[in-house]
Amino acid sequence: MAGRLQDKVVVITGAAQGIGFATAQKCGQEGAKIVLSDANAEKLQEAALQLQQNGYDVHAVVCNITDEEHIANLYQEAVAAYGYVTTVVNNAGIFVNNTAETFDATTYEKISAINIKGVMLSTKHAIPYLKRQAGSSIVNLASISGMIGTKNHNLYIMTKHAVVGITRSTAVELGQHGIRVNAVCPGLTDTNMADQLIEGDGGGQAIRQAYENAYLLGRLGKPEEVANTIAFLASDEASFITGALIPVDGGYTAT
Template sequence: MSRDDEHMRLEDETVLITGAASGIGRETAERCANEGAHVVVTDVDDDGGETTVDAIDAAGGDAEYRRLDVTDSDRVHEVIDDVATTHGLDVLINNAGTGHPSSSLEEIDDGIRDFVVDVNINGVWNGCHAALPHMKDQGHGSIVNVGSLASILGLPKQAVYSTTKAAVLNLTRTIAAEAGPYGVRANAVCPGFTETQMLEQYLAIQEDPEAAREAMAEQYPLKRLGKPEEIASAIVFLSSEEASFVSGHGLVVDGGFSTC
């Protein structure tokens, strides 16, 4: 993809992104391709994943789609091993995640708890577990895990989500400490509420979705919610050599919410 007179930050690198069929994942995939990467788009939403690839192809980028359920450890290893063997693996972006309806801890169904834990913790674990041997062997690599504002704050009525996203941040720090001597960096991006499909699903179950959106935005010093492209910018930065001395960091992208 041509970016005249600009350095492409991920030129000739291979980037694998989970949950890239929509929202932050799709925006990040398109941005990585625009920065010169070969992008491996993965998701369980085949139509959405193919749409992401089509958008990248139409813009002159380089991408492929692989169906991937991040909770299936064997499949995660199969896909990552194949990508690393075929293309090399320079960047892994663990973006796939899920939420749950607002509910007090004692009212959360065990099935919901287990599903959210499986996607948000085990899914990230599986990706890192599969990618790290390849990155260590080649002597370089960047892992970016997508956490949340809930990684650093306990959000009321979001006990399971907050627990899982806090785990993502500390797992990231542990990987940075362990894998740093092998030339591998690990960081997390911690977004505030962002205009994504997940947010729309959350708002749809509120009594007055538009009022809920406005009330949410009012909590932010910038008086608005985040945009997927703003989160993607942070992810691309941490993925690239511009962040070559950044590791073990949780980059909060929340419009100032956590300062209040």
């Protein structure tokens, strides 16, 4: 039986670990061809090998998403490998702990380059290819931090609010071409980034438990749960959904 993403070619940034890797696994299960990209060449090759061993059709491209030449090459390689691109998952991003008082320009430039500029460059270079294919779409990884404010995460929250804005404005621009653009907004998900956030808030089991207790379901999310939502939005089952923000947050933003 064909999967929901049969005949889709999905480009995923930041795909060597965490939510990006889980998304690649899910898209592979659903029949997609996967273009796996990440700045970390060693981790990327390990991820690609694991996916290939699972029987998925994968092409790996080392890519620094803040470099426009790298991004242009990513899409050129995707088309060279598979002939076309239907789907983009702008997943790559980083996290920092900071407050308004501890703001510094160097950290601002770094997180903005990856979390905002990277999404814009990827979107820019994907659009000409997406216009050629029916049922094409972009899924951006925002966060509940793009919907609310919390302490100690000032710059990260800024960038994820920007991703929400990029999602909405690009959806308005591309609707006439039949290209859907949506954002998934995960709550705290059990990845290395979650460990970094918890450590920045003081670390230890008590801090982790406090975060878990803040979710109605009493736990952190799993990368696979976010990936399931991304795959749905990438599929034709979501053909009338665009400009949407989909929380995958265990009820956090309901309170």
